[in-house]
Amino acid sequence: MENPLILQMQSITKVFPGVRALDDVTLEVRRGEIHAICGENGAGKSTLMKVLSGVYPYGTYEGRIIYMGSEMTFKNIKESENAGIAIIHQELTMIPELSITENIFMGNEVVKHGLIDWDAARHLTKELLERVGLTIDPDTQIKHLGVGQQQLVEIAKALSKNVKLLILDEPTSALNEADSENLLGLMRDLKTKDISCIMISHKLNEIAAISDAVTVIRDGHTVDTYAVEAGNVDEDRIIRSMVGRSIENRYPEHESHPGEIIFEVSDWCVEDPRVAGRLVCKNSSFYVRAGEIVGFAGLMGAGRTELMRSIFGRNYGNYLGGTIKIKGKQVRITSVASAIKSGIAYVPEDRKNLGLNLIDTIRKTIVSANLKAIKRGGLLNADEEFRAAEEYRKSLNIKASSVDIGVNTLSGGNQQKVVLGKWMFTEPEILILDEPTRGIDVGAKYEIYRLIHALANQGKAVILISSELPELLGMADRIYTIFEGKVTGVLDRREADQEVLMRRMTDTSATGSKSGKDGNAS
Amino acid sequence: MKYIKQVLGGDLRQYTMVLALAALIIIFNITSGGRMLTSSNFQNLLSGNAYVLVLALGMLMVIVIGQIDLSVGSVAGFSGMVMALVARDFNLPWWLAVLVALAIGVIVGAWQGLWVAKLGIPGFITTLGGMMILRGGVIWISKSISVPAPAELKLFGAGYLPEWGPAFTGMNNSTLLLGIIAIAAFALTQLQKRARSVSVTGTKEPLWAVVVRIILVGAVICYFTWLFGSGRPGTSFPVPGLILVILIIIYHTITERTKFGRHIYAVGGNKSAAALSGVNVQRTYFLTMLNMSFLAALAGIMFVGRSTAAGPSDGAGWEMDAIASVFIGGAAVSGGIGTILATMVGGIVMAVLNSGLMLMGVGADRTQVIKGFVLLAAVAFDVYNKVHGRSSIIGRLFPDKETKLNEGNPAGSDS
Structure with a gap:
């Protein structure tokens, strides 16, 4: 049973x-x-x-x-939206201070006698939220939602416009496993309602799990396109055509x-800075050997990032207790500066907001955590x-014509x-890498992996946080x-x-994986 | 065009405002019948605006960290008034009175820094409060009456360098010495930079470009040395101007070549990323606000020295001139971008506008209107360039061959 074509781009x-x-x-x-x-x-x-x-617009291509x-x-986005084509962008575009209802009907308000009919809008919102599997109050402000929930609200917004073709650009790159599952489930559900989805993704396992057809683009050309049976996708074939060689x-x-x-970290306890009494890390203890790569797995909101940022000079939350030993000696680290001095480095998960000053050049960025050395x-x-x-x-193979190039012009990798x-310029003994390959392409990922191995070979202790279990x-x-937090x-x-x-x-005792969604505080 | 680029050092953007400034001076000189480029006019221009430029130095740093300081005029007025009062009523020697004024600047700065850094109150609010408190304070302690200042202070506000040495030079020898030092220093740093560049980058600028650059800049310095030094006997490069130059060198070095300077830009560019790179954000805020009020006190002292008395309305509106200088100099409202040197050019543009319009007989009212439009135009031009990725006016006047080709044939070549 072949469905008719809804879209042909020729x-x-x-x-x-x-x-x-x-x-x-x-x-x-x-x-x-x-x-x-893919590509x-x-x-x-x-x-x-x-x-x-x-x-x-039409005419420029x-x-x-x-x-x-x-x-x-x-001629513009408005026209494609009216035709039933909606894009969900990688960066979420909703206004955090406004409610779900206000965001969903932004620019498309329910108007009665020249005034906005909030009751009707709220009612419609509730229905839309149910369609995407959310049971939350439509008056909730967006800022109180986790990333996964925000994404669902974005889809609800698209549904409110009677979408026929939904484009999702890297929909799961910021989601944890549970939320990703949830989203993919929703896409399957939309499929039964005759809504088509185009999904851009780097995550081959997800593509393999749900897609009916795959198109691979390389250097502006279509290199491969074929129909597949969901759950039966040849990942290697995709990779081969993406990079033009087989990995x-x-x-x-x-x-x-x-x-x-x-x-060695023992009994580390951290309190949520916003909610007194709520512990985001509960008596966490772990150790890392020299030359060892230690992974941290956990759903988003489980407290991995919070734990590491707290260890990294108490950059997050209120420290309640716990000790750190470096090379057998107990150290007291109370600021990021002292953490760097003790030989700890932390590569944050949010590259654009926490890792980089986007108006700086490469040269200023490289030295910025160790100005003493220059x-x-x-x-x-x-x-x-x-x-x-x-x-x-040179050594990291950063693709830029010179170090005076602004970091905002570089690709994610x-x-x-x-x-x-x-x-690396801070010459750390302990490197904490928080989602180091998020949002970067296969080739660059491979280079980063090799780099991590090289660091381990030099005898550094590497802590690797990742939401992608195969990576860990x-x-x-x-x-x-x-x-x-445990x-x-x-x-x-x-x-x-x-x-x-x-x-x-x-945590075995909990059934299913729904708990991760609600605990999503970041 | 390629040759011009090599001489100027590649980045033409920063010269846009310098070029505009030069054009402004020349136009005013023509329309005023040659009264712009005279010794006395430039001496007045410098000593009459030095205090605003001193404020702009601190304001640049405040704006780079993403804050604003509205209190600088009031801080300047208050410190100047306290200085005049303690000198008159407690018979303190002038230098002690100056120290008292500077101490007040530091205390006020620490106070405002605490609100901004520790309590997280935006600088706009903190300093709006400070502006009102201190303006009220000046009027209160002075009972609305001007207070004469120690005569020794005139040197700092409107003084000239000493005369010495042979007379055959035809100008003030102190000024001549300054000019020679400036040229020598510029030539030396340029040549050193070129010598070092081989070992660092592996590339070498052509010698002729460096030499042409030195000759061009040297000629400009020579001209201004002559302009400042050849005034009526007893005049020279003004002392407040010299204070300003020394401060520019100090603050240029701080912002470009110290950890603290880097931290200012880091905090202004991305506070969270800076904190995760080991920058103490609170300390950076605190010190920057503290420094601003310290410089405000210094500006107040210089102004009192120039006007020989401290008045209750001294400093009113100075914050606006300082802020305008910073933005004309290309700083970003959102923080993280801006340099000391560009700010100084921005400040001098304002000063030249003031002076030139006055020479043309334009009243203070219309001068204000024109300055307002210039501020808008300068910032709009900057924003436009950022959006469209064009480098500068110069880039537009002399497009490269490649860009010309691309513009003529937007679809690119078919090869």
């Missing part, structure tokens, strides 16, 4: 001055289909979606868009040689700064390398699991698999 070519972003790209989506688009960062996926949604049987000539192993080979325990005669020395930055640009360089299983020597166990890489981890991350 021979789309889009040229920017000097760059051919899309070259004769073809995309066909059937009604009620989940169509995955490395910069391959042209987002450009294609912008052409489709009218961000690049070549080729034809045939949607629901007729050719479309969108035999997504995680590089590595044999670790752990040494002495050099980092001091000569009491003043900062521009030559030393240049040397340091240039060294990392290169930005992450700059952040890693910044922390592929990279870590041991994996701690955290549930609601360390619920530690597993050796050899005895761990996704199921065991997930059970501990949801």
